Amino acid sequence: MHIALTSRPSPLLLALAAAYPGLATAAAAARVDFAVGNVVALGAAGSTRPLSKGAEVQPGETVSTRDGRAQLRFSDGSLVSLQPQSDFRVDSYRYAGQADGSEQGFFSLLKGGMRTITGLIGRTNKDNYRVTTNVATIGIRGTEYSITYGDGITVSTGEGQVMVCNGGGCLLLSSGESALVTTPTSQPSRTEARTNLPPAPPSVSPQVFFASGETRTANGSPSLQAPAMVGGSGYDLYWSGTKDGSPYMAFTSNGQAAFGADGSLATLQSGTYTYTAQGNSFYFTDGVVGWGRWSNATLANSSTSTTAALSNVHYVVGTPTPLSDPALSGTTVATYGLLGFTLPTSSTGVVGTQAVTGKLTVSFADYSVGLNLTVPIGGKSYAINDTLSLIYGNQISGPTICGGSCTAGSIIGFLAGSGASHAGLTYQFLDNLPGTDLGKISGAAVFKK
Structure with missing residues (x-):
């Protein structure tokens, strides 16, 4: 049965800060929503500790999924989901419970693949948020995007817009668009290929x-x-x-x-x-x-x-x-x-x-x-x-x-x-x-x- 409704009348992110006020005051940058497999946090001094659901991730730490997967929930409401064999570092993170200009979220994807839903950081001041890779830096103009390593990196936008920049220039990607970046100095170029993030x-x-x-x-x-x-x-x-x-x-x-x-x-x-x-x-x-x-x-x-x-x-x-x-x-x-x-x-x-x-x-x-x-x-x-x-x-x-x-x-x-x-x-x-x-x-x- 197929039923259509035309234009005639006929007889669906929660507010992020409001939904998670407790997280806003937490000292950690993020908490682990879920971790499957041998997921660890690597400290800047070389320490290693296992990560499981509820564990905290601090600024300066690198989350390494190895053979597993992980999802991180940051205090500004953003979510980051990491593929197997991914290393994701929290370079710098500040969030005091509201977007007052002092907030900051700088991250690095060192290898692997990730998809993220951005939170309050970067919503007002775009320069307060970025993700760096070995060939380009990604800034937000929207809500959801993904990155995978391959022949360089591929960046795909799900909703909103992202800006992909390196020594070769910048490229704005809108919903449904993808870009390929092969070297730090090659100009980002549009591609029909989407990020390859196999489902669990x-x-x-x-x-x-x-x-x-x-x-x-x-x-x-x-x-x-x-x-x-x-x-x-x-x-x-x-x-x-x-x-x-x-x-x-x-x-x-x-x-x-x-x-x-x-x-x-x-x-x-x-x-x-x-x-x-x-x-x-x-x-x-x-x-x-x-x-x-x-x-x-x-x-x-x-x-x-x-x-x-x-x-x-x-x-x-x-x-x-x-x-x-x-x-x-x-x-x-x-x-x-x-x-x-x-x-x-x-x-x-x-x-x-x-x-x-x-x-x-x-x-x-x-x-x-x-x-x-x-x-x-x-x-x-x-x-x-x-x-x-x-x-x-x-x-x-x-x-x-x-x-x-x-x-x-x-x-x-x-x-x-x-x-x-x-x-x-x-x-x-x-x-x-x-x-x-x-x-x-x-x-x-x-x-x-």
Whole structure:
């Protein structure tokens, strides 16, 4: 079943400093969210100590993953996930709990691969943040990017922008773009090749990468995730974006899904409809729900022999909570924290650069869903405070209500996982705030109990 929603109304990083006030005052630069394998910290004087979950990492130390993997959570809210055979050094780090100009985060990736979601350091003063490699220095203009060593280094941007600089010049990379740098004096050049960060093997716990905090926003990519989702039948797909140049929303139930080697959703077929990804700007999964944004995709309908062009498709995908699950027939009120999101995009080409925040509650007694979501984009901010409906036992639907700052909006989604552990939503609404007209704004968000 494939159901589309057009522009008519119809009857998703938490604030980092607020979410982790305790970390802001910690003396350490970071704590280990998770470590798998023989992960150690190397001191500047040559000392070595093992790292496990909860261990502190101090300025001046190098985290060496050897045959393992590690995720670090810094006091400004940033996350760094390290691949096997990686050495990552904290050169200098200062953060006093707020971005007051004195904050600083200077790091070095000496070998291996990493992906990071940046925090508050560098948000106001870009010069306060950098990652140095042996051939280039990376500065931020956005939120998420990755680096791998190979023939030099490859840098790929997931969301936002990064600046890659060396003796040969500087190159600004926007969402979905990559660069190759081969020597310290060769000019950074664009490349179609993405950073090669293989996903963790299936034996790794689902809590390994960016899913360790129950209410922590995860804006990473599949190579930083729990085990990749397994292709097969029974998948629901909800999305918002652009179809043949016009804003559009749709969902497909009980589809056959296939996932790429990197963990992203590659295709989904349901009935006569087949979705095929052409380009991934961002993707993530915690093993239960997947979410991301296709920069481009196609939607083919075999019954009419037609194919539509899709762009900026924000999606959530997963197997819905079975209707036989006792949670769906209970009388409790469940509270969900924001697990992840995509940065919103507008039909006029604007991409958000700040964190979406929010929470969700589900009352299984009266089938109502309370949503509080703040969506910043283009210098504006939209506060969505809706009471939605839980329909057919496990689907979420309702109009987007922004208190007059938006109109003609819809929200669609579903409950997923045993005990309705997750909720995934996509949204779309029309900008109604004064100033530059952003047109229709689309995005996706995932919540977890």
